Amino acid sequence: MHAEQKEFLEEHFTVKEWHGRSGSGRRMVKGFRVEGSEIKNWVLRRVKRDEQAGTSTLRSLWSHGDSGEELLSVDVFECASVKAAHDQLLEVLANFQSPKIERKTEKSAPGDVAFGLANTMILFARANLAVSIRNAGPRLVPVGVVARELDAQILRRVESE
Amino acid sequence: MIAIESIKFNHNLGSATHDAFNIRKNAAQFVHVPEWRRFISVNPEDSPAAYAVASTHGNHITIEVSLITNDPGAAFVEVRVENHVKARAVNFINGKTGFVSFELIDPPVKQGHVGIWDIQWHWEYRLGPHHRWHHFDTTRHRVYVVLDLPSDPWEQGPYNASNTQLPWTGVLDHACRWAQGATSRDMAAALVTQNVYALGPSIITYDCPGGGSSNYSAGNFDCTAFLDRLGGGLGNGIYVNCSDCATFVSTFANVLGCNLWQSRMGYFFALNELLAIGSNVWQTACGWGSFSYHEVAWEGACSSNEDVYDACLRVDGDSDPTTAPHVPLLPQDLRFGNPGDLLYRDRLATPAGRATCNPQPGTRQRRAVV
Numbered sequence: 001m002h003a004e005q006k007e008f009l010e011e012h013f014t015v016k017e018w019h020g021r022s023g024s025g026r027r028m029v030k031g032f033r034v035e036g037s038e039i040k041n042w043v044l045r046r047v048k049r050d051e052q053a054g055t056s057t058l059r060s061l062w063s064h065g066d067s068g069e070e071l072l073s074v075d076v077f078e079c080a081s082v083k084a085a086h087d088q089l090l091e092v093l094a095n096f097q098s099p100k101i102e103r104k105t106e107k108s109a110p111g112d113v114a115f116g117l118a119n120t121m122i123l124f125a126r127a128n129l130a131v132s133i134r135n136a137g138p139r140l141v142p143v144g145v146v147a148r149e150l151d152a153q154i155l156r157r158v159e160s161e
Numbered sequence: 162m163i164a165i166e167s168i169k170f171n172h173n174l175g176s177a178t179h180d181a182f183n184i185r186k187n188a189a190q191f192v193h194v195p196e197w198r199r200f201i202s203v204n205p206e207d208s209p210a211a212y213a214v215a216s217t218h219g220n221h222i223t224i225e226v227s228l229i230t231n232d233p234g235a236a237f238v239e240v241r242v243e244n245h246v247k248a249r250a251v252n253f254i255n256g257k258t259g260f261v262s263f264e265l266i267d268p269p270v271k272q273g274h275v276g277i278w279d280i281q282w283h284w285e286y287r288l289g290p291h292h293r294w295h296h297f298d299t300t301r302h303r304v305y306v307v308l309d310l311p312s313d314p315w316e317q318g319p320y321n322a323s324n325t326q327l328p329w330t331g332v333l334d335h336a337c338r339w340a341q342g343a344t345s346r347d348m349a350a351a352l353v354t355q356n357v358y359a360l361g362p363s364i365i366t367y368d369c370p371g372g373g374s375s376n377y378s379a380g381n382f383d384c385t386a387f388l389d390r391l392g393g394g395l396g397n398g399i400y401v402n403c404s405d406c407a408t409f410v411s412t413f414a415n416v417l418g419c420n421l422w423q424s425r426m427g428y429f430f431a432l433n434e435l436l437a438i439g440s441n442v443w444q445t446a447c448g449w450g451s452f453s454y455h456e457v458a459w460e461g462a463c464s465s466n467e468d469v470y471d472a473c474l475r476v477d478g479d480s481d482p483t484t485a486p487h488v489p490l491l492p493q494d495l496r497f498g499n500p501g502d503l504l505y506r507d508r509l510a511t512p513a514g515r516a517t518c519n520p521q522p523g524t525r526q527r528r529a530v531v
Contacts, residue, residue, distance in 0.1 A: 002524045005454060008428040012453070045395060061395060071398050073376060097373030097402050097446070099429055099453045101175065121371035136398025145299040 071137030112153035170210030263373035309418030357472035366439025368400035424463035431514030
């Protein structure tokens with residue numbers, strides 16, 4: 001990321017308040033996979049894995065119903081540490097043009113730290129994973145429920161490690 | 162019986178001055194030379210060849226053709242495609258000629274503009290100068306013409322199946338149609354910009370629900386997904402942001418021989434009202450009021466002195482871009498400019514926002530295609 005943009009983002013998203021902190025301590029998830037059963041009532045249409053600089057990225061596309069109008073794009077970044085996951089979170093935030101992305105601090109927010117826009121996009125980090133869930137189809141669906149469902153599964157994995 | 166066994170359009174893999182340049186079909190499929198093979202190549206797209214106007218300028222274009230015969234009496238015959246392939250004598254030894262060079266007559270690349278041609282060649286032979294010509298075979302080919310050899314991220318070497326950065330015919334199919342007739346790089350880039358913007362709202366539309374996030378260009382350019390979307394598939398979904406559009410424009414223009422970059426401006430600047438791709442409502446990008454950053458296809462050093470091509474949005478093109486009424490202007494070959502110049506920067510950002518809407522040439526890149 002460009003140094004000047006990083007400076008702006010660190011200030012805008014008050015990075016010092018959350019960077020490197022995890023409720024899971026040092027526990028990590030290794031070998032996270034997306035197999036199709038992770039999101040109830042949604043069909044996994046495609047998943048691609050990309051390995052770069054110590055981060056394994058799973059990019060998946062999910063559909064609901066037959067029309068192809070309800071789509072979700074779910075990306076999971078498996079990083080080497082909690083700090084690396086939070087760096088990745090900031091990297092993802094650097095590709096959002098909206099200045100309205102806000103940190104989600106309510107009790108029901110997923111992950112150790114989460115950001116979102118309305119209920120149509122959410123981005124969170126749990127342990128060494130960073131996750132983004134975005135609408136990809138013309139008919140919008142709320143992403144909060146899906147994020148909590150996915151986060152609960154990640155948390156179970158963290159606790160079992 | 163005489164027949165064409167195979168045809169090489171790209172017969173010199175290390176040069177593209179007298180022949181076609183190196184290409185592949187997409188991320189997964191390679192284009193093997195000879196491009197046309199008997200019993201294998203049926204439709205034009207089965208035999209693709211791409212030529213660059215600049216690198217072939219002033220040169221004769223040649224192909225290499227291998228012919229076969231089952232006539233033991235056939236030794237020397239003349240072969241041609243009337244108006245397309247210059248006649249020459251060929252010599253059969255044990256029923257085969259091996260690869261023989263033929264010169265093309267007025268090939269599409271000599272027209273000097275971008276285009277795509279599906280051609281059908283009717284091959285003829287005659288036994289000698291005073292004999293009649295006889296039709297003996299028909300071959301079909303798809304010919305792409307670009308202005309110059311593709312620039313980054315596209316590569317010409319190494320030429321092997323594992324190099325996914327060789328120009329893709331899947332991209333040329335769209336880029337050559339979009340920029341059909343272009344005779345200059347600026348014209349080609351402008352036509353690509355117009356055609357990308359025209360994909361809205363049915364194929365792609367600005368990502369208001371996702372906060373203007375990158376769906377095709379986070380890291381590398383997921384060109385496979387974009388081509389899927391262009392072909393009626395799901396791709397990575399309907400939503401795009403500025404980085405996606407900058408990547409579409411620069412990558413598709415560069416395959417035509419343009420020399421554009423993806424580069425950012427910013428950060429956190431207030432916007433004038435605009436028409437985001439896929440929208441017919443003048444507003445400040447989903448009503449957010451500002452952008453944390455913006456990215457466009459940019460020429461040269463990507464500074465305020467260079468021109469931008471922005472397929473993500475239309476700005477107000479009249480004498481006062483800060484207020485209605487608005488005259489939609491798609492930024493193409495438009496100088497970025499300095500505050501007060503009434504160029505791209507002034508049209509995008511409010512007077513207060515212009516100070517933080519600065520070119521960030523350190524972000525200049527050309528994402529690899531995957």
